Amino acid sequence: MTAAVRHDDLRRRNRALVIAAIRRAGQPSRTDIARTTGLSHSTISAISADLIAEGVLAQAKGAEASSLKRGRPQIAIGINPEAAAILTVVLSLNSLSAALIDYSGNLVAEDHRRLSTLTVSRANLMAETTAAVRRLLNHRGLAGRPVLRIVMAVQGTTDSLSRSLLWSPITVHGDIPFADALEEVAGIPVTVENDCSMIAMALRWRNPERYRDDFIAILLSHGIGMGLMLKGSLFSGTHSSGAEFGHMIHQPEGALCRCGRRGCVEAYAGNYAIWRNAREGDENAPPAADISDTDMASLATEARRQDGMERRAFEKAGRALGYGLGNLFALVDPAPVCFVGHGASAFDLIEPALRAAIARTAGGQHSDSITFDTETNEMPLIREGCAVRALTFVDQEIFAPGSPAQQRLAGRDVA
Amino acid sequence: MTAAVRHDDLRRRNRALVIAAIRRAGQPSRTDIARTTGLSHSTISAISADLIAEGVLAQAKGAEASSLKRGRPQIAIGINPEAAAILTVVLSLNSLSAALIDYSGNLVAEDHRRLSTLTVSRANLMAETTAAVRRLLNHRGLAGRPVLRIVMAVQGTTDSLSRSLLWSPITVHGDIPFADALEEVAGIPVTVENDCSMIAMALRWRNPERYRDDFIAILLSHGIGMGLMLKGSLFSGTHSSGAEFGHMIHQPEGALCRCGRRGCVEAYAGNYAIWRNAREGDENAPPAADISDTDMASLATEARRQDGMERRAFEKAGRALGYGLGNLFALVDPAPVCFVGHGASAFDLIEPALRAAIARTAGGQHSDSITFDTETNEMPLIREGCAVRALTFVDQEIFAPGSPAQQRLAGRDVA
DNA sequence: TTCTTTTTTTCGAGGCTCGAAAAAAAGAGC
DNA sequence: GCTCTTTTTTTCGAGCCTCGAAAAAAAGAA
Numbered sequence: 001m002t003a004a005v006r007h008d009d010l011r012r013r014n015r016a017l018v019i020a021a022i023r024r025a026g027q028p029s030r031t032d033i034a035r036t037t038g039l040s041h042s043t044i045s046a047i048s049a050d051l052i053a054e055g056v057l058a059q060a061k062g063a064e065a066s067s068l069k070r071g072r073p074q075i076a077i078g079i080n081p082e083a084a085a086i087l088t089v090v091l092s093l094n095s096l097s098a099a100l101i102d103y104s105g106n107l108v109a110e111d112h113r114r115l116s117t118l119t120v121s122r123a124n125l126m127a128e129t130t131a132a133v134r135r136l137l138n139h140r141g142l143a144g145r146p147v148l149r150i151v152m153a154v155q156g157t158t159d160s161l162s163r164s165l166l167w168s169p170i171t172v173h174g175d176i177p178f179a180d181a182l183e184e185v186a187g188i189p190v191t192v193e194n195d196c197s198m199i200a201m202a203l204r205w206r207n208p209e210r211y212r213d214d215f216i217a218i219l220l221s222h223g224i225g226m227g228l229m230l231k232g233s234l235f236s237g238t239h240s241s242g243a244e245f246g247h248m249i250h251q252p253e254g255a256l257c258r259c260g261r262r263g264c265v266e267a268y269a270g271n272y273a274i275w276r277n278a279r280e281g282d283e284n285a286p287p288a289a290d291i292s293d294t295d296m297a298s299l300a301t302e303a304r305r306q307d308g309m310e311r312r313a314f315e316k317a318g319r320a321l322g323y324g325l326g327n328l329f330a331l332v333d334p335a336p337v338c339f340v341g342h343g344a345s346a347f348d349l350i351e352p353a354l355r356a357a358i359a360r361t362a363g364g365q366h367s368d369s370i371t372f373d374t375e376t377n378e379m380p381l382i383r384e385g386c387a388v389r390a391l392t393f394v395d396q397e398i399f400a401p402g403s404p405a406q407q408r409l410a411g412r413d414v415a
Numbered sequence: 416m417t418a419a420v421r422h423d424d425l426r427r428r429n430r431a432l433v434i435a436a437i438r439r440a441g442q443p444s445r446t447d448i449a450r451t452t453g454l455s456h457s458t459i460s461a462i463s464a465d466l467i468a469e470g471v472l473a474q475a476k477g478a479e480a481s482s483l484k485r486g487r488p489q490i491a492i493g494i495n496p497e498a499a500a501i502l503t504v505v506l507s508l509n510s511l512s513a514a515l516i517d518y519s520g521n522l523v524a525e526d527h528r529r530l531s532t533l534t535v536s537r538a539n540l541m542a543e544t545t546a547a548v549r550r551l552l553n554h555r556g557l558a559g560r561p562v563l564r565i566v567m568a569v570q571g572t573t574d575s576l577s578r579s580l581l582w583s584p585i586t587v588h589g590d591i592p593f594a595d596a597l598e599e600v601a602g603i604p605v606t607v608e609n610d611c612s613m614i615a616m617a618l619r620w621r622n623p624e625r626y627r628d629d630f631i632a633i634l635l636s637h638g639i640g641m642g643l644m645l646k647g648s649l650f651s652g653t654h655s656s657g658a659e660f661g662h663m664i665h666q667p668e669g670a671l672c673r674c675g676r677r678g679c680v681e682a683y684a685g686n687y688a689i690w691r692n693a694r695e696g697d698e699n700a701p702p703a704a705d706i707s708d709t710d711m712a713s714l715a716t717e718a719r720r721q722d723g724m725e726r727r728a729f730e731k732a733g734r735a736l737g738y739g740l741g742n743l744f745a746l747v748d749p750a751p752v753c754f755v756g757h758g759a760s761a762f763d764l765i766e767p768a769l770r771a772a773i774a775r776t777a778g779g780q781h782s783d784s785i786t787f788d789t790e791t792n793e794m795p796l797i798r799e800g801c802a803v804r805a806l807t808f809v810d811q812e813i814f815a816p817g818s819p820a821q822q823r824l825a826g827r828d829v830a
Numbered sequence: 831t832t833c834t835t836t837t838t839t840t841c842g843a844g845g846c847t848c849g850a851a852a853a854a855a856a857g858a859g860c
Numbered sequence: 861g862c863t864c865t866t867t868t869t870t871t872c873g874a875g876c877c878t879c880g881a882a883a884a885a886a887a888g889a890a
Contacts, residue, residue, distance in 0.1 A: 007878050010425060010846060031868060040848050045870055071867025072855040160748075228746075237748030244745040247777035249738050252666060261775060323664055327742060330659040331643075333575075333652030360676060362662035422847050425877060446837060455879050460839055486836025487886040 011047075014039060015399040018047050019056070022079055023105075023391070027060055029074030048077060056083050056398055079104040084394055085145040087136055087186070088386035089129065089152040090379070092195065093117055093170045093222065093290065097379075098132040100139055100147075101387045103394070108141045117170045118289065125171060129178065130185045137186060148397065150182055150190040151390040153198045153382050155225060157244065160237060162191035169223050169258060189393070194243070195219070197234050198385025199340050199378060200227030205388045210373070214335040216328070218245065218321070219378055220343025222290060223258065224266040230332060246270070248327060250320045255283035268320030269350075271296055271343065277313035278303075293342045300346040314349035321350065322357025329363020334370050340381060344374035426462075427814040429454060433462050434471070434810045437494055438520075442475060444489030463492060471498050471813055494519040499809055500560040502551055502601070503801035504544065504567040505794070507610065508532055508585045508637065508705065512794075513547040515554055515562075516802045518809070523556045532585045533704065540586060544593065545600045552601060563812065565597055565605040566805040568613045568797050570640060572655045577606035581655055584638050584673060604808070609658070610634070612649050613800025614755050614793060615642030620803045625788070629750040631743070633660065633736070634793055635758025637705060638673065639681040645747060661685070663742060665735045670698035683735030684765075686711055686758060692728035693718075708757045715761040729764035736765065737772025744778020749785050755796060759789035 017037045022028060025036065034044045051057040060076035081104035089098045097112040111132050117125070129152075137147060156168025163179035182190040200217040213232040219225035224246030228235040235243055246266035247259055254263030258272065267273050272287040278299055303310035325337065339347055351372065358370070375381065432452045437443060440451065449459045466472040475491035496519035504513045512527040526547050532540070544567075552562060571583025578594035597605040615632040628647040634640035639661030643650040650658055661681035662674055669678030673687065682688050687702040693714055718725035740752065754762055766787065773785070790796065 007425070007845060010422070010877095014847090029868075030870095041869070042849080042871080043847055046847090049870090068857095069867075070857045070865070072853095072869070074868065235746075237746070244777050248742040248745050249776050250667070252734075252738055252772070252775075259777065261777065264777065319667075323667055327663040328746070330663050331650075331652070331743070331746070333655055357667070360667075361664050362659050362674065362676065362679070422876060425846090429878090444837075456838070457840080457880080458878055461878090464839090483888095484836075485834070485888045487838070487884095489837065 012399040019395045027076040027078045086390035087150040100136045122173045149390040151386040153195045196225035196227035199381045202381040202385035216337045221341040222271045258287045265324040269317035278310040315353040318350035318353030319357045322354035326358045326361025326363045338373045341378045430814040442491040442493045501805035502565040515551045537588045564805040566801040568610045611640035611642035614796045617796040617800035631752045636756040637686045673702045680739040684732035693725040730768040733765035733768030734772045737769035741773045741776025753788040756793045
């Protein structure tokens with residue numbers, strides 16, 4: 001049973017619409033907003049007046065020469081960067097980095113530390129994380145802005161409520177309640193998201209032409225991750241963050257995977273798998289803990305130079321990825337794919353086998369028309385995705401008349 | 416950009432809510448509706464008065480002794496079966512059956528014909544289908560009810576707009592525009608759906624306790640089909656009906672599938688595959704065209720009686736289904752599964768291998784807790800699913816004040 | 831016949847969006 | 861320098877919608 005539609009939901013939704021339109025457009029006029037949202041001029045006028053009074057939006061002061069046209073000049077209206085701030089936290093292999101971002105999406109401060117995630121104790125991992133958040137919460141660049149939301153991204157699976165890291169390849173510990181811990185420190189809502197999902201959010205934000213409602217982000221690094229956007233929203237499992245593309249079974253009883261099972265896509269296409277196939281030739285050898293980007297790069301150079309084990313290893317990776325994508329496409333139909341991470345720099349070595357494999361699957365019927373894109377640096381994407389997600393949360397909170405965030409803003413305005 | 420929320424959307428949505436609540440409850444009182452929908456008594460009163468005036472709902476005449484309680488007696492309110500009718504059409508291997516169903520969901524008339532779908536010409540297939548629809552449209556049991564919607568179910572993939580059958584194992588023809596053709600005949604909206612999706616709809620309708628927001632229906636017959644309900648709505652591809660579970664690759668370069676590719680789940684678990692493994696032992700043998708249910712039943716009997724090729728064949732089917740489900744669960748998280756169709760009667764032979772395989776996949780971590788259910792007769796489910804879907808469409812049309820359907824009803828009321 | 835109890839309807843208040851009209855704020859033309 | 865045009869923004873009243881409170885309706889209980 002869908003929930004009943006109350007009357008004030010209407011206003012909330014339309015406020016959401018207006019803020020979203022402004023975020024995307026940058027500095028639109030009221031007329032622009034009316035056009036993109038489909039709401040009437042009167043409604044836009046009322047809503048934007050409210051939001052300006054609440055300090056959420058701000059009118060551009062400098063009448064920057066938008067003119068040259070006749071008629072009353074448009075008044076550019078934009079997100080007020082002073083209205084709030086959000087925090088992003090990205091935990092990845094041997095690295096913890098946090099960022100403070102203002103309400104208009106600009107970076108205010110950064111905090112990066114190296115951290116041996118594979119060996120650190122559970123307590124220390126948590127302590128380091130909370131410490132990073134504390135440092136940014138006390139940052140003087142905040143200048144009184146209320147920090148309203150934290151979004152944390154991690155490699156691995158999280159629970160469906162985005163509160164805990166259930167399992168991750170970068171730490172031996174499981175079921176880590178990051179959200180609860182950070183909420184206690186910061187006193188504001190926190191969610192924990194899968195890193196690849198955040199990559200997908202960022203891709204859409206950066207390039208909505210190409211990545212709109214349906215697309216796939218695949219992270220090629222030590223392991224294989226996926227962020228899946230379907231029908232305009234992030235796809236996730238019902239109990240966990242799901243979308244464990246890297247652990248779909250490519251070859252039953254096949255190569256040994258880092259996860260302990262056999263034949264996963266990752267056991268052929270992860271860095272450790274490519275390395276293992278190129279250097280040891282034994283699919284049952286235990287996976288190496290970590291392989292540097294430079295090592296992988298030299299493997300790729302070797303593979304490009306001459307035919308041999310190295311080239312064969314990349315081909316096997318391509319084949320596994322191709323069959324995996326084909327199986328995915330059988331379920332969701334083909335969509336644009338972006339390969340992200342350092343592994344994507346060897347995509348030329350992977351692509352032929354990938355395309356050959358995909359052509360043998362149900363989803364690959366029109367495999368020529370499937371386009372691939374690469375993006376070798378995942379870190380900026382992850383942070384950007386976290387920021388987009390956090391800001392969207394804040395936007396939605398601010399809609400609610402009488403919400404804590406809104407009251408705080410209104411109070412500030414009066415004082 | 417989400418669409419703008421207009422003011423009258425509110426009414427439409429709440430009317431939808433009320434009709435849905437009544438459909439589910441049967442003969443609730445206004446107070447019941449207020450409770451289940453969360454709307455206020457006044458709103459329910461207003462909406463139900465409108466709907467009764469329009470002839471969509473009807474108050475129960477006979478003050479059937481709901482009493483024994485003090486206070487003003489409740490007035491039971493129900494769907495008016497006279498308000499409209501819908502048509503379902505189910506096309507399956509060698510069979511075409513249509514049904515006329517009134518607005519409250521009761522069967523009015525049926526029309527069933529045998530039809531050699533594998534050999535029939537494109538023109539005749541279409542002619543038979545339109546003829547069946549015509550016969551029911553002229554049925555005297557209609558008694559003046561307007562027929563407002565047709566939903567057709569077919570084995571195979573349809574386009575994402577549910578207008579054409581793109582590909583089907585039951586016919587050699589492709590890209591058959593059933594919706595356009597039937598709309599021309601009947602003059603009312605038509606959609607073409609995948610049969611397994613309709614099975615899923617029916618399962619939820621029948622047993623919302625077990626099959627609520629996330630579950631999987633798998634059809635075991637000559638081929639393998641799937642209907643997937645995720646987060647409360649039917650999952651479908653972005654271009655086609657998608658969810659081609661049977662053609663996910665279980666074993667790269669493996670057994671020959673009916674679709675021409677190699678290693679699909681169906682090439683191990685479809686009737687023809689089980690038959691082939693049991694009787695020929697050659698995975699590359701061309702698939703048989705059709706195998707009767709009694710032949711399959713005797714295969715199962717033999718497999719239960721003694722160890723041998725037959726038992727091995729069912730085990731292979733279980734293994735393929737298990738790996739397939741495991742791969743699916745890696746993406747969407749485990750959910751209740753219902754195996755539908757005659758093949759489900761041999762589930763005891765399949766289950767052990769299926770569970771063993773699923774336990775080796777990422778999605779099968781808690782494989783013990785995954786529950787399976789069987790339902791050996793798929794035809795009633797398919798028809799019921801079509802009916803539910805068609806009625807839901809009609810409900811939504813009737814919400815729209817000023818819609819054609821509503822005007823027709825209002826007009827009748829006045830005359 | 832008069833209380834209770836429960837359901838349903840009525841009524842006014844408060845919101846929201848919309849279209850039309852008015853107001854505002856420029857450039858264009860003379 | 862003044863008036864006309866043009867475009868954007870705001871204002872205002874109409875029309876819906878939902879809600880809570882109160883009233884009305886319709887029974888059984890005393």
